[in-house]
Amino acid sequence: MKKTILFDLDGTLLPMDAQKFEEAYIGSLTNYTKNIINPKEMGMKLWRATGIMIKSDDKSMTNEQTFYSEFEKLLDSSTYNKILEVIDSYYDNDFDVAKTATGFHKDMPKVVRYLKDKGYRVILATNPMLPRTATDKRISWAGLNVDDFDHVTRFEEYVHCKPNPLYYEDIISKFDLDPSECVMVGNDAQEDMMTKQFGFETWLLTDDLIDRGQEYHADWIGTRDDLLEKIMEVFK
Incomplete structure (x- = not known):
C-alpha cells in the first residue's frame, strides 16, 4: 500500500x-x-x-x-x-x-489536495537550491500553499541536492520511510526517476521533460492532463 x-x-x-x-x-x-x-x-x-x-x-x-x-x-x-x-x-x-518563465495547470492543486484530504503524506521534494522565499513563491505560482504539504525540502535545512542520491536518503531517514510505500512524481528522467534505485514507484511527467539520455526507469509515464485521473485511480 x-x-x-x-x-x-x-x-x-x-x-x-x-x-x-x-x-x-x-x-x-x-x-x-x-x-x-x-x-x-x-x-x-x-x-x-x-x-x-x-x-x-x-x-x-x-x-x-x-x-x-x-x-x-x-x-x-x-x-x-x-x-x-x-x-x-x-x-x-x-x-x-x-x-514569466512559468505557467499554471489547474489540476496540480487538485492533485495535491486530493491526496492530503485522503490522509496520505505529501512531500514536496524540490531541489533545495534556492532560499525559502523563492521556494514559497514558486509554490504559490503553482496555485498551492506551503501548508498543502507535510514537508518541503529546504535550502536552509537540507545538506544535499539532486542528483546526489544522499538527498533522497536524507528524506527516507527523516521520515523513516518504507520505499516500497512511496511514489515519486517528477519531470526529470534522471534526477527524479533515480528514486527507483531505493525501491520507490516512479511516475514521469513529460510536459516539461528533462532527459539527459541516460538510462532510467519509470513505472508510469503521462502528462499533467493525465495525472489527476491516475491519482484518483490509485489513491482511493
Whole structure:
C-alpha cells in the first residue's frame, strides 16, 4: 500500500521551461546587483558556488551554508557584504520576474489536495537550491500553499541536492520511510526517476521533460492532463 507521495516542483507541479527560468532568474538577480558587481561576473560566480554546493557531500553544513561559504571565497569582503545586504530584498521583489518563465495547470492543486484530504503524506521534494522565499513563491505560482504539504525540502535545512542520491536518503531517514510505500512524481528522467534505485514507484511527467539520455526507469509515464485521473485511480 502506498502511503507517501513525493512531488518535484519545477517542471512538475509548476509548469516551467527550465532554461527560460534560469535565464529570467539569473538575469534579474545580476541586474539587481549591477551597481555592486558586473552582471557577467556575478552570474559566473553564482554558478560556480552553486556547482560546488550541488556536488558537496559535507553533512555538517546545510546547502545554504555551503553556498554562501563558497560564494564568499570568490569575492572581496566589501562586495560580498554589499550583496548580502540586498539579497533578501531581491527575493522579496524582483525574483517575481522569473514567474514569466512559468505557467499554471489547474489540476496540480487538485492533485495535491486530493491526496492530503485522503490522509496520505505529501512531500514536496524540490531541489533545495534556492532560499525559502523563492521556494514559497514558486509554490504559490503553482496555485498551492506551503501548508498543502507535510514537508518541503529546504535550502536552509537540507545538506544535499539532486542528483546526489544522499538527498533522497536524507528524506527516507527523516521520515523513516518504507520505499516500497512511496511514489515519486517528477519531470526529470534522471534526477527524479533515480528514486527507483531505493525501491520507490516512479511516475514521469513529460510536459516539461528533462532527459539527459541516460538510462532510467519509470513505472508510469503521462502528462499533467493525465495525472489527476491516475491519482484518483490509485489513491482511493
